[in-house]
Amino acid sequence: MTGNLPPGWYPDQTDPSQLRWWNGTAWSEGVQQPGAAASAGTALPRTDAAAYPPVAPSTPPVIADKGGAVGWMKRHKILTGIGAFVLVGALGNAVGEDTPTEPASDVKALADGTAKSDTNTSSEDVAAAADTSPSAKPQPKPKPTNPYGPQPTQQTQFLDIASNAKDQYASASNDLKAGAALSARNDAMCQLLGSGQVAGWTGTVTTLDSNGDGYGIVTIEMADNVELGTWNNAFSDIMDDTLVKPGPLLDKLLNLEEGQNVRFSGSFRPSSDTCVNDSRLTQAGSVDDPSFIFRFADVNKL
Structure with missing residues (x-):
């Protein structure tokens, strides 16, 4: 169509409300409103561009092939760029709405290599989970079971006196103070025991033996390195009469085994x-590893 048009102002092909200059071979870059063209001596445009006589401007700008392929690509390239900008902006808004923003502390954690496994979990949530997690709370240590069986109050007090004496003896700066610790222990034990008779004490059998006469030899451990028992020979036992002679008590001992927990009575x-x-021959042995001489009245397996 444009190959037969003489130079002049014609309705723009992309916007008929404006006029664009045709120089006979190409369209200009600039456009004008119909009123501006009329003031130059050109009638207002109609839909038929050929009906308008051309009015030449003083120096109309010219571009090549405005109405052909080149002009179309230039116009659409502009539109495409604008569309791409709008699209990128829309995508950016969408990403900004859906993606949570990491706080500064989390960014530092990422840089340090200690990022959270779940970026949607706040520090308060983590703390709450830690407070309600049974594994996170400090668990009380189970009370150690007494390997010697349940012991009555009098027995535990007796063992406490023995333990305290060990500490005092170990910290004594000379032999005089060490001897005083042993003497103080014995006085405290005698005050606790009274007549020396006890009942319902417990412990673990460590020795079951007999002498040449067939009398029973028994030793029972009540705590670590604290034991009581009979003499192990008839000569030492002349005054104390602790060796178990044949009778009901010896019969009970015959049914026991070393390592068994028992409940016993005696003096x-x-x-x-x-x-x-x-029975220990040294002062240190009497304090650190006492073996008290005891006459058994009864012994029963727990």
Whole structure:
């Protein structure tokens, strides 16, 4: 169509409400409103561009092939760029709405290599989960079971006295103070025991034996390195009479095994200077590993 048009102003092909200059071979870049063209001596445009006589401007700008393929591509390239910009903006808004923003502390954690496994979990949620998680709370340590069986109050007090004496003896700066610790222990034990008779104490059998006469030798451990029992020979036992002679008690001992827990009754045997005689030959042995001489009245398996 444009190949036969003489130079002049014609309705723009992309916007008929404006006029564009045709120089006979190409369209100009600039456009004008119909009123501006009329003031130059050109009638208002109709739909038929050929009906308008051309009015030449002083220096109309010219581009090649405005109405052909090149002009179409340039116009659409502009539109495409605008569309791409709008599309990118829309996508950016969508991403901004759906993607949570990491706080500064989380960014630092990411940089340190300690990022959270779930970026949607807040620090408050983590703390709450930690507070309600049984594995996160400190669990009380189970109370250790007494390997010697349940012990009555009098027995535990007796063992406490023995333990405290060990500590005092170990911290003594000289032998005089060490001897005083042993003497104080014996006095405290005698005050606790009274007549020396006890009942319902418990422990673990460590020795079941007999002497040449067939009398029973028994030792029972009540705590770590604290035991009581009979003498192991008839000569030492002349005054204390602790060896178990044939009878009901010896029959019970025959049914026991070493390592069994038992409940027993009987009495501590005194010496010339204390109510709790000890078979150890040294002062240190009497404090660190006492073996009290005891006459059994009854022994039963727990």
